[in-house]
Amino acid sequence: MNNLFDLSGKTVIVTGGGSGIGISLVHALADYGANVIIASRNVEKCNNVLKEIESKGGKGAVVQLDISDEKSVWNLVTEVLERFGSIDVLINNAGISPFMAPMEKVKIAGFKKIMDVNLIGALQCAQAVSEHMIARKKGKIINVSSSASTVSMEGLGAYSITKAALNSLTKTLAYEWGKYNINVNAIAPGFMDTGVADFINHTDESFQSVIDRTPIGRTGKAEELKGSIVFLASDASNYLTGQILYIDGGAGNC
Numbered sequence: 001m002n003n004l005f006d007l008s009g010k011t012v013i014v015t016g017g018g019s020g021i022g023i024s025l026v027h028a029l030a031d032y033g034a035n036v037i038i039a040s041r042n043v044e045k046c047n048n049v050l051k052e053i054e055s056k057g058g059k060g061a062v063v064q065l066d067i068s069d070e071k072s073v074w075n076l077v078t079e080v081l082e083r084f085g086s087i088d089v090l091i092n093n094a095g096i097s098p099f100m101a102p103m104e105k106v107k108i109a110g111f112k113k114i115m116d117v118n119l120i121g122a123l124q125c126a127q128a129v130s131e132h133m134i135a136r137k138k139g140k141i142i143n144v145s146s147s148a149s150t151v152s153m154e155g156l157g158a159y160s161i162t163k164a165a166l167n168s169l170t171k172t173l174a175y176e177w178g179k180y181n182i183n184v185n186a187i188a189p190g191f192m193d194t195g196v197a198d199f200i201n202h203t204d205e206s207f208q209s210v211i212d213r214t215p216i217g218r219t220g221k222a223e224e225l226k227g228s229i230v231f232l233a234s235d236a237s238n239y240l241t242g243q244i245l246y247i248d249g250g251a252g253n254c
């Protein structure tokens with residue numbers, strides 16, 4: 001395949017690639033030729049996704065990863081570099097939203113846990129790949145933020161704050177690492193048909209109000225993120241950095 005979106009020869013890490021949105025991202029990247037490293041704590045789920053892409057002729061590997069554990073993050077990078085020689089793209093997709101609570105009831109320990117994964121984990125992974133990318137003067141980092149970073153919803157405050165901070169991290173890294181030819185962007189999905197949104201009661205009034213203010217008038221499908229991830233991972237986006245691409249049916253920005 002000889003086009004701007006071709007990913008063949010590129011090694012791409014997808015954290016949290018064994019479930020939900022991650023599965024769609026892994027498939028899209030593999031379909032465009034990337035060698036996809038699927039990384040999360042549950043290797044069984046990651047191996048299932050690896051088998052799916054291999055059955056279509058795709059390439060990849062699984063590495064166990066806990067992004068809240070610094071040693072585990074550095075181990076991922078070392079292992080990928082030893083086995084594949086380079087890291088072209090890091091996709092910080094792993095994220096959690098373990099509870100819903102109004103801000104006056106949010107337990108600080110719970111808040112720290114979400115920060116540890118959604119923000120610190122993403123920073124830790126970015127730092128770990130940066131050494132290699134800076135030396136190479138080449139790389140792309142894509143953070144998976146959320147439309148909830150700009151739109152408030154009852155009970156989702158703690159999660160929203162971590163994603164707003166992730167947007168800021170995206171812009172900060174883009175600013176600082178542009179000189180190393182490292183592009184840092186984010187996709188910000190709205191409510192998708194899978195993953196962390198599963199626990200939300202879809203008959204809830206607050207959920208309905210999000211749909212009501214979504215111009216496209218429905219939740220998204222994880223496969224609707226495929227085009228933007230391929231775009232941001234490929235040479236098609238070489239002059240794009242510091243951007244948050246809202247893929248949310250217009251919920252956050254119209």
Ligand SMILES: NC(=O)c1ccc[n+]([C@@H]2O[C@H](COP(=O)([O-])OP(=O)(O)OC[C@H]3O[C@@H](n4cnc5c(N)ncnc54)[C@H](OP(=O)(O)O)[C@@H]3O)[C@@H](O)[C@H]2O)c1
Pocket residue numbers: 015016017018019020021022039040041042043045065066067068092093094095096097117121144145146147188189190191192193194195196197198
């Ligand atoms: N679904 C939505 O509506 C929606 C909307 C906007 C943004 N997002 C974002 O999209 C991303 C993917 O979420 P999802 O909806 O697909 O949820 P999901 O199915 O629960 O996926 C989350 C992934 O993160 C991984 N993960 C969690 N903690 C981890 C850790 N400490 N170390 C390594 N991996 C970890 C999980 O794998 P293991 O359990 O195996 O570690 C899992 O694969 C998240 O960042 C989420 O905030 C989702």
